[in-house]
Amino acid sequence: MSQKTEKLIDKKGLRLDGRKPDELRPIKMEVGILSNAEGSAYIEQGKNKILAAVFGPKEMHPKHLALPDRMVIRCRYHMAPFSVQERKSPSPSRREIELSKVIRESLEPTVFMEYYPRTGIDVFIEVLQADGSTRCASITAASVAMADAGIPMRDLVAACSAGKVDDTIILDLMDAEDKLGSADVPVALMPNHNAVTLLQMDGILTAEEFEKTVSLALEGCQKIYAMQKEALKTRYVSVKEVEE
Amino acid sequence: MSSVITRVKQKQIAQAIAKGKRLDGRDLADYREIKIEQGIIERAEGSARILLGKTEVLVGTKIELGEPFPDTPNEGVLTVNAELVPLASSTFEPGPPDENSIELARIVDRGIRESKAIDTEKLCIEPGKKVFVIFVDVYVLNHDGNLIDASALAAVAALLNTKMPNYEIKEGEVKLKPGYTPLPMRKRPITVTFAKISDKLVVDAWLEEEQVMDARLSMAIDDDGNICAIQKGGSGYFTVQEILDAAKMAREKSEEIRKKLKW
Numbered sequence A: 001m002s003q004k005t006e007k008l009i010d011k012k013g014l015r016l017d018g019r020k021p022d023e024l025r026p027i028k029m030e031v032g033i034l035s036n037a038e039g040s041a042y043i044e045q046g047k048n049k050i051l052a053a054v055f056g057p058k059e060m061h062p063k064h065l066a067l068p069d070r071m072v073i074r075c076r077y078h079m080a081p082f083s084v085q086e087r088k089s090p091s092p093s094r095r096e097i098e099l100s101k102v103i104r105e106s107l108e109p110t111v112f113m114e115y116y117p118r119t120g121i122d123v124f125i126e127v128l129q130a131d132g133s134t135r136c137a138s139i140t141a142a143s144v145a146m147a148d149a150g151i152p153m154r155d156l157v158a159a160c161s162a163g164k165v166d167d168t169i170i171l172d173l174m175d176a177e178d179k180l181g182s183a184d185v186p187v188a189l190m191p192n193h194n195a196v197t198l199l200q201m202d203g204i205l206t207a208e209e210f211e212k213t214v215s216l217a218l219e220g221c222q223k224i225y226a227m228q229k230e231a232l233k234t235r236y237v238s239v240k241e242v243e244e
Numbered sequence B: 001m002s003s004v005i006t007r008v009k010q011k012q013i014a015q016a017i018a019k020g021k022r023l024d025g026r027d028l029a030d031y032r033e034i035k036i037e038q039g040i041i042e043r044a045e046g047s048a049r050i051l052l053g054k055t056e057v058l059v060g061t062k063i064e065l066g067e068p069f070p071d072t073p074n075e076g077v078l079t080v081n082a083e084l085v086p087l088a089s090s091t092f093e094p095g096p097p098d099e100n101s102i103e104l105a106r107i108v109d110r111g112i113r114e115s116k117a118i119d120t121e122k123l124c125i126e127p128g129k130k131v132f133v134i135f136v137d138v139y140v141l142n143h144d145g146n147l148i149d150a151s152a153l154a155a156v157a158a159l160l161n162t163k164m165p166n167y168e169i170k171e172g173e174v175k176l177k178p179g180y181t182p183l184p185m186r187k188r189p190i191t192v193t194f195a196k197i198s199d200k201l202v203v204d205a206w207l208e209e210e211q212v213m214d215a216r217l218s219m220a221i222d223d224d225g226n227i228c229a230i231q232k233g234g235s236g237y238f239t240v241q242e243i244l245d246a247a248k249m250a251r252e253k254s255e256e257i258r259k260k261l262k263w
Helices: A094-110 A134-148 A175-180 A207-243 B007-018 B099-114 B147-160 B240-258
Strands: A027-031 A039-045 A048-059 A072-079 A119-129 A158-165 A168-171 A183-190 A195-205 B034-038 B046-052 B055-066 B077-084 B124-126 B130-142 B163-170 B173-182 B190-197 B200-203 B215-221 B227-233
Touching: A027 A134, A027 A207, A039 A134, A048 A134, A072 A094, A072 A134, A094 A119, A094 A134, A094 A183, A094 A195, A094 B099, A094 B227, A119 A134, A134 A158, A134 A183, A134 A195, A134 A207, A158 A175, A158 A195, A158 A207, A168 A207, A183 A207, A195 A207, A195 B099, A195 B240, A207 B240, B007 B190, B007 B200, B034 B147, B046 B147, B055 B147, B077 B099, B077 B147, B099 B130, B099 B147, B099 B190, B099 B215, B099 B227, B124 B163, B130 B147, B147 B190, B147 B215, B190 B240, B200 B240, B215 B240
Parallel strands: A072 A119, B077 B130
Antiparallel strands: A027 A039, A039 A048, A048 A119, A158 A168, A158 A183, A183 A195, A195 B227, B034 B046, B046 B055, B055 B130, B124 B130, B163 B173, B190 B200, B190 B215, B215 B227
16 A cells, blocks of 8 residues: 555556456456355456355254244355455454445345245355455355355346546456545446345445446446356356266 | 334335335435434543434544554544444344444444545644544444434534544653644534335334335435445345435435534
């Protein structure tokens, strides 16, 4: 973190890593990479490297947490101590506890929870390396992992951030843009239902800027949704080939 | 954060709201009566108690000397904590803060921090070494819904009421002097929370409405009508149109509520 006021957008209108304002970072997704989990996914988005795993549906432990009419989703978002510049203590921070909650609430609307009463699923998210917008990449990966686990879902959940730096509205903030920029808006979307399941913001935006930022983030979600589908297809086409 | 109400009651609430009515007679965009009292805890540097209908929140602020964060050496430090005190509801348990109280504290914190409500540079005593640290402790005393708006309002009211100790630097040591100056405040952010019930947006949900809601959306608005923090909660979703409608209504409501704050 530097104190000097770096320009986040250069004269050509390009960002620190050479992206255009409305450009996503390179994204790589892999599905079904952990053998013990029912479903799993790995995502790289820029320098973000995040693993998501889904266990269940299984009997709820402790039992008093089980619900008679639906399943319970538990979610843990956790950052590895080496995932950031200065070592992060492995015990969950207040930020991680809040993010675990909002990520869970971004995934719940898509799951047919009433199909599995008295059970629970665990969604574990490990951030191995963080470079801004990790909650969005985590949601993107977790929803793919849930699909891989065969959890009945209405839709995938695709997430992307948008924000404002140097008076420009930009897509998919990386760490420096998040820290030095003037607003950050993470959004998660169920693309076929037009349902926004995560919306947060910090920074300062006028009503018009906010509207623009949200619609840019939603465009990003649609692009990421296409990649999620592709990643799932790639996985299951290869499974089919092995069986044949 | 829920206690049990009957399905009949849940249905009544949802059906009334579908018709644009509420069981307590309010319109969908009406707040309950808001009462603000400031300076009621003498030992605290600042304090305020908010009554939002039957919801009651007390906020006390304390100021101590401390060190700045390395990335902001010229700025004082703001720390917000929230306690869901067990006497406020049968669903609040003693013990370390759970995800609900952490989320509440972080929403209140974000509204104040992101709106730059406090001129934190004026809290710097010696750059990189000594600054004032402001502790904002949110104490929920009675839970009847919409803790977010009540807590955010109480926190801002308490900050407006906060006095900073005078100090002098003698032989490199910071010494507190008698007398106080008001905390340097720039903005009065107001947080407006919407509950989505029967596909309608309802403002200031009370406890039983919160148990029927699909999701909630909180927006902090500064004095200029800018949005400075947002948090969606609950296991439902919002459409884009609902979000834009909420942003518009939040601006109107925040202006109304801000008038009640003495500054």
